[in-house]
Amino acid sequence: xxxxxxxxxxxxxxxxxxxxxxxxxxxxxxxxxxxxxxxxxxxxxxxxxxxxxxxxxxxxxxxxxxxxxxxxxxxxxxxxxxxxxxxxxxxxxxxxxxxxxxxxxxxxxxxxxxxxxxxxxxxxxxxxxxxxx
Amino acid sequence: xxxxxxxxxxxxxxxxxxxxxxxxxxxxxxxxxxxxxxxxxxxxxxxxxxxxxxxxxxxxxxxxxxxxxxxxxxxxxxxxxxxxxxxxxxxxxxxxxxxxxxxxxxxxxxxxxxxxxxxxxxxxx
Amino acid sequence: xxxxxxxxxxxxxxxxxxxxxxxxxxxxxxxxxxxxxxxxxxxxxxxxxxxxxxxxxxxxxxxxxxxxxxxxxxxxxxxxxxxxxxxxxxxxxxxxxxxxxxxxxxxxxxxxxxxxxxxxxxxxxxxxxxx
Numbered sequence: 186x187x188x189x190x191x192x193x194x195x196x197x198x199x200x201x202x203x204x205x206x207x208x209x210x211x212x213x214x215x216x217x218x219x220x221x222x223x224x225x226x227x228x229x230x231x232x233x234x235x236x237x238x239x240x241x242x243x244x245x246x247x248x249x250x251x252x253x254x255x256x257x258x259x260x261x262x263x264x265x266x267x268x269x270x271x272x273x274x275x276x277x278x279x280x281x282x283x284x285x286x287x288x289x290x291x292x293x294x295x296x297x298x299x300x301x302x303x304x305x306x307x308x309x310x311x312x313x314x315x316x317x318x
Numbered sequence: 319x320x321x322x323x324x325x326x327x328x329x330x331x332x333x334x335x336x337x338x339x340x341x342x343x344x345x346x347x348x349x350x351x352x353x354x355x356x357x358x359x360x361x362x363x364x365x366x367x368x369x370x371x372x373x374x375x376x377x378x379x380x381x382x383x384x385x386x387x388x389x390x391x392x393x394x395x396x397x398x399x400x401x402x403x404x405x406x407x408x409x410x411x412x413x414x415x416x417x418x419x420x421x422x423x424x425x426x427x428x429x430x431x432x433x434x435x436x437x438x439x440x441x442x443x
Numbered sequence: 444x445x446x447x448x449x450x451x452x453x454x455x456x457x458x459x460x461x462x463x464x465x466x467x468x469x470x471x472x473x474x475x476x477x478x479x480x481x482x483x484x485x486x487x488x489x490x491x492x493x494x495x496x497x498x499x500x501x502x503x504x505x506x507x508x509x510x511x512x513x514x515x516x517x518x519x520x521x522x523x524x525x526x527x528x529x530x531x532x533x534x535x536x537x538x539x540x541x542x543x544x545x546x547x548x549x550x551x552x553x554x555x556x557x558x559x560x561x562x563x564x565x566x567x568x569x570x571x572x573x574x
Binding site: 260 | 488525
């Protein structure tokens, strides 16, 4: 059981949207440190450096998408390499039931939420996930 | 299908089953390391053979290409030139999704694997 | 890099080659620690968790290749998230000269060696860097 890092990571390429998420988290969980990444490569580096308890991850980004981080985390879990285990909430436009099922089945994914973000639901989710740490 | 155009084992027979000199060079002439590596090579050959058979049923060409590529690499690494050449042909056949050719080469590969095992057994490995 | 505390990471999908590289390193540096990854995804996890001083990196691997591993190191360095400078030795079956030259120019890549890696090559490279 790892010590709580009190860190949250937001991975979102659109700067306005990202700022919206960061402000939102600052409001609902002000005792947490917020980190942000505009692309998945930086997001991956930050994830490993800061070992966040929670990651809000946009799936669709230019270059590598959100599945890049999910693939890495799952390889890490499967080989028992990781010293931390963040709750990853993925943001997906969910085009189809198949896509939703595929995402929710991934062991690295804690929850899937749609775009546009339902903030009330997100608040409940975040508090639930942080409580179970 | 014109079977006379399909390759045969004899087409690969210019290459040695296993070049022991090459194999020893790879492991810096360390006999113990060679034995360890050969053990892993044999285990991987059998595993890959099974996986190819399964993936072939589903015609999973991406997977077949990856396995053939991997088989090629590890065979050439250890000096099993003939097997590596067959795997290379399989890699190309899977890239072009040529089922009859791939099937045919797979049969040749299985003979090739037997040849490698026999050669190793004769040399105490 | 100090001989007694040195940490290596081998990122290579071929198990036989991992065994050979590991043996070579253990003989050259008996007190070293060696971590092994089958692909770049595992390599990235192990890099961050174990902070190796030197990485032997294959380029062509299933799931995630060496290119991706280098991209992560580059981005980490560019954004100043990664403070340390690892050394990467690429060991590859790639034959195309232009490709090899491009790899050689990448961040943290100190050398590009064609497979198969020979122990004496490794020794020559490493004894310059490791006291």
